[in-house]
Amino acid sequence: MPAADLLITGARVRTLDPARPEATAVAVRGGTIVAVxxxxxxxxxxxxxxxxxxxxxxxxxxxxxxxxxxxxVWGLEMATGVDLTAVRDLxxxxxxxxxxxxxxxxxxxxxxxxNAFGDQPVDHTLIDEALGGAPAFIRLYDGHxxxxxxxxxxxxxxxxxxxxxxxxxxxxxxxxxPTGHLIEHAAMDLLTPFLPRPSLAERRAGLVGxxxxxxxxxxxxxxxxxxxxxxxxxxxxxxxxxxxxxxxxRLAPWCMPGVDKEGLEDLVRLQSRAGRLWRxxxxxxxxxxxxxxxxxWLEHADCHGQGTEAFWPDPAAYTEAVDRLHRAGVRxxxxxxxxxxxRHVLDTVESLGESGRLRHRVEHIETVxxxxxxxxxxxxxxxxxxxxxxxxxxxxxxxxxxxxxxxxRAARAWRCRDLRDAxxxxxxxxxxxxAHYDVRQVLATARLRRLPGAYDTExxxxxxxxxxxxxLEGCTSHAAVAAGEQEVAGRIAPGYRADLTAFGLDPVxxxxxxxxxxxxxxxxxxxxxxHRG
Numbered sequence: 001m002p003a004a005d006l007l008i009t010g011a012r013v014r015t016l017d018p019a020r021p022e023a024t025a026v027a028v029r030g031g032t033i034v035a036v037x038x039x040x041x042x043x044x045x046x047x048x049x050x051x052x053x054x055x056x057x058x059x060x061x062x063x064x065x066x067x068x069x070x071x072x073v074w075g076l077e078m079a080t081g082v083d084l085t086a087v088r089d090l091x092x093x094x095x096x097x098x099x100x101x102x103x104x105x106x107x108x109x110x111x112x113x114x115n116a117f118g119d120q121p122v123d124h125t126l127i128d129e130a131l132g133g134a135p136a137f138i139r140l141y142d143g144h145x146x147x148x149x150x151x152x153x154x155x156x157x158x159x160x161x162x163x164x165x166x167x168x169x170x171x172x173x174x175x176x177x178p179t180g181h182l183i184e185h186a187a188m189d190l191l192t193p194f195l196p197r198p199s200l201a202e203r204r205a206g207l208v209g210x211x212x213x214x215x216x217x218x219x220x221x222x223x224x225x226x227x228x229x230x231x232x233x234x235x236x237x238x239x240x241x242x243x244x245x246x247x248x249x250r251l252a253p254w255c256m257p258g259v260d261k262e263g264l265e266d267l268v269r270l271q272s273r274a275g276r277l278w279r280x281x282x283x284x285x286x287x288x289x290x291x292x293x294x295x296x297w298l299e300h301a302d303c304h305g306q307g308t309e310a311f312w313p314d315p316a317a318y319t320e321a322v323d324r325l326h327r328a329g330v331r332x333x334x335x336x337x338x339x340x341x342x343r344h345v346l347d348t349v350e351s352l353g354e355s356g357r358l359r360h361r362v363e364h365i366e367t368v369x370x371x372x373x374x375x376x377x378x379x380x381x382x383x384x385x386x387x388x389x390x391x392x393x394x395x396x397x398x399x400x401x402x403x404x405x406x407x408x409r410a411a412r413a414w415r416c417r418d419l420r421d422a423x424x425x426x427x428x429x430x431x432x433x434x435a436h437y438d439v440r441q442v443l444a445t446a447r448l449r450r451l452p453g454a455y456d457t458e459x460x461x462x463x464x465x466x467x468x469x470x471x472l473e474g475c476t477s478h479a480a481v482a483a484g485e486q487e488v489a490g491r492i493a494p495g496y497r498a499d500l501t502a503f504g505l506d507p508v509x510x511x512x513x514x515x516x517x518x519x520x521x522x523x524x525x526x527x528x529x530x531h532r533g
Contacts, residue, residue: 003047004029006527009039010054011061011502015492016477026061028498031527036492051529059521060506062472063491064220064499065439066479068384069363069429071143072214072249072437073235074226076198076206078139079433081108085141087116094130097138104196107136110433112147113392114140114292114400122171124149124180137191141392142290143434146188148180155194162187166257167288167295167311183293184311185256204239210437211246215523215530217438219247220499223384223429223483225284225333225363227253233273233280245277246530248499250483252282252333255321257312264321268328277526281483282361283325285318285334286311288341291366291401296338302404307338319348322360326352331484333361333384339368339409346375361427361482364389365419367405367412373422382482383419384427387446387471388435390414395458416446417464426466427482428474439475443507444516446471452516468508498527 004027013023013036020036027035027045035042046052055061071078082100087093093116100107120126127136128150136149148156158178162170168184182188198206214222227233232251239245253270255263273280287310289295294306301308312318322332336342345362361382365372366389376383393401393413402410419426428446430437444452446466449459459465466474480490489497504519523531 001034001045002029004034004042004045004050006498006524007042007046007050007052008055008061008500008502008522009042009052010056011059012506013061013492014472014506014508016063016473017491017493019493023492026492026500028524028527031498033492033494033496033498035494053522055502055521059502059504061492061500061502061522062507063476063489063501064497064523064525065218065475065501066221066223066489067214067219067429067432067437067439067442068223068427068475068479068482069225069386070222070432070437071226072210072222072224072247072432073207073232074228075433076203076210077228078143079110081110083111084109084138085111085113087112089116089118090120090126092116094127097127097136098130098132102134105134106152106196107131107134107149108195109136109138112138112140114142121179122147122181124153135194137195140292141434142292143431144184144290144295145293146182146191148182148191150180152191152194153178153180156191158190162190165313167309167313184289184295200235200238203235207235208239208243208246212530214437215246215525216520216533217440218501218503218520218523219437219439220501220523220525220530221248221250221479221489223427223479224249224251227251227270227280236275236278240275240277244526244528246525247277248525249278250281251278252284253280255283255285255325257314257317259321264324267325268330271330282331282333285322285332287315287318287334287336287345288338291337291404294404296366297336297341297344298338298409299340299343303406304404308340310341310344315344318344319351322348323352326358326360329358331358331360333363335363337364337366339372342368342372346372346379346381349379349381359425359481359484366414367409368415369412370415370418373415373418373424376419376424377422382425382427382478384429384482385414385416386429386431386435386442387414387416387449388430388441388451390445390449390460391435391451393460395460411461413461413464415464416466420466420470425478425481426470426474427479428471440516440518443471443475444512446474447512452513455513468510468512472507498524500524504533
């Protein structure tokens, strides 16, 4: 057998391969795993050109970790300006905005927690004085809403309510005055033409830098739940003209209300776009918005009387679009947070029938009744969830998310363990930039139901905690099933992709709080070293 390009020895190898669960050495050639065993077994594969990495017995090697829900390209635009993720009240918000740098005269910010407004409605009058007349656009942490200052509204010509083809809103007070609170994508997009935009060179450099930082946490892949403004394939191709992507990307363009037959055919054609380490694979839908914004689709209204309408004004049109893509062999992933939204997605999948069934996905699943878990299993639907989103809630239900839902529904928060115990596939991700991309935090929070190191924080619904192995599977083998790549990814076995992650501790057995800052010894994507710690 020809010599290996890369030989890794001296590790505890958790293969997630039932045929050989553990080993101590892995050999790679041409970006593919060619042998798994002990160092002595693989000795003959070491040649003059083999890169030999001996981890000295102080590391655990796992299949490469995948973030099953992320926005690394679009997120670079979302995470622009001053980072407001640590702001918890209005005084700190005003201070941050007053000191924020101006970009072409604008104040931009991102990651603002709804809880910073306390019991007050989101309104530009709360921040205008701190801005000194500058136009400002501040994205709230959920990615589905923003606050525009008075000057920003004036530039965009927003003087009252608007009508949209999808569930979106320019929030106005009883007198018809826009408050600056823009809910959902169509409303936020009213400001897009007026905001500063980075150059192509800046976007390329920013993307490579971000993906390199992701690789340093152990990530080898990401399921990207958008295709940006349509220029992303060209951007990725331009990056690959100069270098290799540090993280493998699988992108799902959006399908929005109002799509016609030609639009659906365009989405099918997009599935052929690919590069060395990226490809378009699947289509992303939205069945609802967010609990905090009042746009999650619920079986019963929230405490403000909102949440009883779908993102698609005609839910049957969503079902028809999914059916068309399903018949074309295209997998779908649907954002569904509320119980009514999740139910409609599952009803849609059930209507597709058994013939040629693809595994479709539901993203987020923030509050659902117990019986829903069994339907995921019976229908073969993948649950895709983000454990670190629980950090935006509180165990005592005093946060904005919980207060909107009430105690009964808030007690159903992120039912990860119920889904796993029922036998469902559960893919885990971060939803960056909604939460941090560090996959170690995802793994740890899945086990703790709070962020690692946050010892004084009471866990949210601790009975929904995953085991260490379940969490690891969520970012490896279950993520591979979610992408339909289980024959080439998600385990360490001959013939599988050489996507590998090595930690300085065992991510399954080590205390979860330690895992949050675990040393990442190696990250290997496609047989190429993308990080070495």
